[in-house]
Amino acid sequence: MARFLLDEMLTAVIAAQLEVHGHDAQAIHSRPELRGIPDDQVLERAADASRIVVTTNIDDFVSLDRLWRQTGRAHSGIVLISNSAFPQNNSFIGAIVTGLCCAAQTGDLPGSGELKFLARGA
Numbered sequence: 001m002a003r004f005l006l007d008e009m010l011t012a013v014i015a016a017q018l019e020v021h022g023h024d025a026q027a028i029h030s031r032p033e034l035r036g037i038p039d040d041q042v043l044e045r046a047a048d049a050s051r052i053v054v055t056t057n058i059d060d061f062v063s064l065d066r067l068w069r070q071t072g073r074a075h076s077g078i079v080l081i082s083n084s085a086f087p088q089n090n091s092f093i094g095a096i097v098t099g100l101c102c103a104a105q106t107g108d109l110p111g112s113g114e115l116k117f118l119a120r121g122a
Contacts, residue, residue, distance in 0.1 A: 002104040003076075005046040007055035008035065010081075010096070017097045023104065026051070040064055043075050052077040052109060054100065054118075056086075065115045077110030079103070080117045095120060 006015055006027040018025035028034045034045065039060045046053045055061050058080050068075055079100070086095050102121030103109045110116040 002100070002109055003049070003051045004054050004079075004100065005042070005049070005051040007039075007042060007053060007057055009056050010054060011093070014093055014096055017093070018100060021097070021101050023100070024051075043068070043078070047073075047075040050076050052079055054079045054081065054096075056081045056083065058082065062115065069113065074113035076112060078115040079110060080115065082117060085118070085120055 002023045004015070004018060004023060004025040006025060006029070008028045010027060010029070012027040012030035015025035015027040015030065028042065034042070037045075039057065043053055043061070043064050053061065053075070055078065061078050061080065065075070065078055081096065086092060086099070096118070098121035099118045103118060108116070108119070
């Protein structure tokens, strides 16, 4: 079972579907106290709760990862979702859920202090 925090651009529908597959997933979209907080606080909250951040906000989270590494801090992992691998069309939600479930099953999720791009699942 993986523990995820889905960044604001990812809906609670994705979190609910991940939970059906046995994962512990929370979406910022459904947590009013987290909506609109800066990305550094998203990463901080996820780290405090031992959750992997899942985001399409690649530039900001790559920069945050670099900053955390430079200061000797380790987050709980960041999964980056690229628009080229996961176009935002009718298959987006299912593709994200499948990709995350496959990554969890194969051990391809990022570990502590790691950052990885999500690959499309089978």
